Amino acid sequence: MVSDNSSIVAALRKRIIDGHYAPGERLAEIPVAEALGVSRTPVRLAFRTLQQEGLLQRVGKRALAVRVFSPADVQCAIEVRGVLEGLAARLLAERGLDPKTRAALLDCLRAGETIVGMAQLSEESIGAWSEVNARFHATIVDADERRVIADAIARNNHLPFASADSIIIERGELDKAHQRLRIAQLHHRLVFDALESGESARVEMLMREHAQIGLRYDSLFKPIE
Amino acid sequence: MVSDNSSIVAALRKRIIDGHYAPGERLAEIPVAEALGVSRTPVRLAFRTLQQEGLLQRVGKRALAVRVFSPADVQCAIEVRGVLEGLAARLLAERGLDPKTRAALLDCLRAGETIVGMAQLSEESIGAWSEVNARFHATIVDADERRVIADAIARNNHLPFASADSIIIERGELDKAHQRLRIAQLHHRLVFDALESGESARVEMLMREHAQIGLRYDSLFKPIE
DNA sequence: ATAGCTACGATTGGATCCAATTTGTTTGGA
DNA sequence: TCCAAACAAATTGGATCCAATCGTAGCTAT
Numbered sequence: 343m344v345s346d347n348s349s350i351v352a353a354l355r356k357r358i359i360d361g362h363y364a365p366g367e368r369l370a371e372i373p374v375a376e377a378l379g380v381s382r383t384p385v386r387l388a389f390r391t392l393q394q395e396g397l398l399q400r401v402g403k404r405a406l407a408v409r410v411f412s413p414a415d416v417q418c419a420i421e422v423r424g425v426l427e428g429l430a431a432r433l434l435a436e437r438g439l440d441p442k443t444r445a446a447l448l449d450c451l452r453a454g455e456t457i458v459g460m461a462q463l464s465e466e467s468i469g470a471w472s473e474v475n476a477r478f479h480a481t482i483v484d485a486d487e488r489r490v491i492a493d494a495i496a497r498n499n500h501l502p503f504a505s506a507d508s509i510i511i512e513r514g515e516l517d518k519a520h521q522r523l524r525i526a527q528l529h530h531r532l533v534f535d536a537l538e539s540g541e542s543a544r545v546e547m548l549m550r551e552h553a554q555i556g557l558r559y560d561s562l563f564k565p566i567e
Numbered sequence: 568m569v570s571d572n573s574s575i576v577a578a579l580r581k582r583i584i585d586g587h588y589a590p591g592e593r594l595a596e597i598p599v600a601e602a603l604g605v606s607r608t609p610v611r612l613a614f615r616t617l618q619q620e621g622l623l624q625r626v627g628k629r630a631l632a633v634r635v636f637s638p639a640d641v642q643c644a645i646e647v648r649g650v651l652e653g654l655a656a657r658l659l660a661e662r663g664l665d666p667k668t669r670a671a672l673l674d675c676l677r678a679g680e681t682i683v684g685m686a687q688l689s690e691e692s693i694g695a696w697s698e699v700n701a702r703f704h705a706t707i708v709d710a711d712e713r714r715v716i717a718d719a720i721a722r723n724n725h726l727p728f729a730s731a732d733s734i735i736i737e738r739g740e741l742d743k744a745h746q747r748l749r750i751a752q753l754h755h756r757l758v759f760d761a762l763e764s765g766e767s768a769r770v771e772m773l774m775r776e777h778a779q780i781g782l783r784y785d786s787l788f789k790p791i792e
Numbered sequence: 793a794t795a796g797c798t799a800c801g802a803t804t805g806g807a808t809c810c811a812a813t814t815t816g817t818t819t820g821g822a
Numbered sequence: 823t824c825c826a827a828a829c830a831a832a833t834t835g836g837a838t839c840c841a842a843t844c845g846t847a848g849c850t851a852t
Contacts, residue, residue: 347805370833381807383608386835387615394619396718404814404834418715421658425650433646490643493621497722572835595803606837611805629804629844 350378350388358397358408365410369398395497422498424553430483430491432546435537443485447534450478458527463520471523478530482537482549526555575603575613580725583622583633590635594623620725647723649778655708655716657771660762668710672759675703683752688745696748703755707762707774751780 354374357363375385389406392398399409411419434443457463457471483492529552536545579599582588600610614631617623624634636644659668679699682692708717754777761770 372833382834383806383808387612387805390612390615391619394616394722396715402814412713415713415715418658418711418713421654422651422716422719425654426647429646429650433643486643488637488640488643490621490640491647494647494719494723497619498719597803607804608836608838612835627844 347384347387350380350384351391353378354388354392355397358392363408365408368401368405368407370405419498420553423495424550426491426495426498427479427483427553428546428549430486430495431533431537431549432542433491434482434485435540435542435545438540439537440485443481444538446481447478447537450474450481451530451534454478454527454530458520458523463516463523465516468516468519468523471527475526475530482533522555526552529555572609572612575605575609576616578603579613579617580622583617588633590633593626593630593632595630617725620722622725644723645778648720649775651716651720651723652704652708652778653771653775655711655720656758656762656774657767658716659707659710660765660767660770663765664762665710668706669763671706672703672762675699675706676755676759679703679752679755683745683748688741688748690741693741693744693748696752700751700755707758747780751777754780 354363363369369389371382371385371389375382378385389398393400393406397409398406401407439447454471454474457467457474460467483495486492529548533545533548533552536548579588588594594614596607596610596614600607603610614623618625618631622634623631626632664672679696682688682696682699685692708720711717754773758770758773758777761773
């Protein structure tokens, strides 16, 4: 049971990401509409949205199917997010940090470092850090009054793995996760310092590297000081 | 009178870009449907698409209006295109030029240099060069079998000024245009050389600079040899 | 006179109906 | 036995109908 239209899109996205609809599986309007307890019209709208986002893909002439992503696709989507967030960070550094953004970022840094500094990590704290991480990225991206970059990133965030809050982490391997989060948190600190000192080229490079953390968390970063 | 759905989107896009619907103007479903000679349903689908593309924007709670772009928005959209095409070029350089892509790019280079080399430019030849330019960019972007970057760029190309074929040029100022095209054509040559020699970092930088040509055509480029 | 509330009109969102197209299956012929 | 053609079933796309909601205008009361 879903209420309004945007929640239908969200519900379908969730089902796709959760694997409820398998990659490659064909989606027809009527079964989906019945499953969601709505009529075909909003489902058609939602399909249109998801198709444009790239989560659904035409197969044959009329049918839609869940897009299958190869590992190479994932790598590529992460690169895209990296250059876009890098651009956002560079422009922010060039404009200079306004007090509000600076405060928000500092808040994220503090919250994140508190979590990461704990002796032992729980799954809850990993979730909490993920939330902080997402907020850190969103703050940088949304700092631009022109919504152009934010929109561009939003248009690509549909890819589950490409969104900033998907650092996640094989459940159970808490030690490895802790290590990874420590590195990511360090990245955040470096990014903030570069932002504050207006090192635009450097902050762009840092953000681009940081996007890769899901892939190479023992990354090229040389923690400086 | 419009036939299928995608042509409705195209028709509306054209009307918006042509200024038939002014920036900020509110668009209601019924008048548009009547103007196009179709029912409300396909118009709603098209509105959804255009909204996601960013050409339409919600105003208030339900209404849609043609988005107004500030000069800063334009600058920003061009930056976005720059980093995305830069990424595409870098990945292409890292993979190496396959013969087919290489041939296509060389063809663009030859065609473009022929036009630019003419003594006098006409508006037709500017149009022809524009087409070659668009093909050059598309070849680089589409060279990746993974459609991820191409899709990401396509999702942003709706902004009229942000698409690669909008180098254009105040009609009448043919001399200035000629000069600008010469520079752009030189950029293409530099990009190709860097691609061929696998200088991935350099080609990325070149593409990013090249995207700015509409703004600063007396750009940072130092024509090398 | 102004502010707030109510009611009506306009417009969007959802449901259902109808038409067109596609795809799969079955049957017949080579 | 295999291929092709035609038919049937399913599914998408378009049109219309109905309901819900938003915005505005007008009226009333303080």
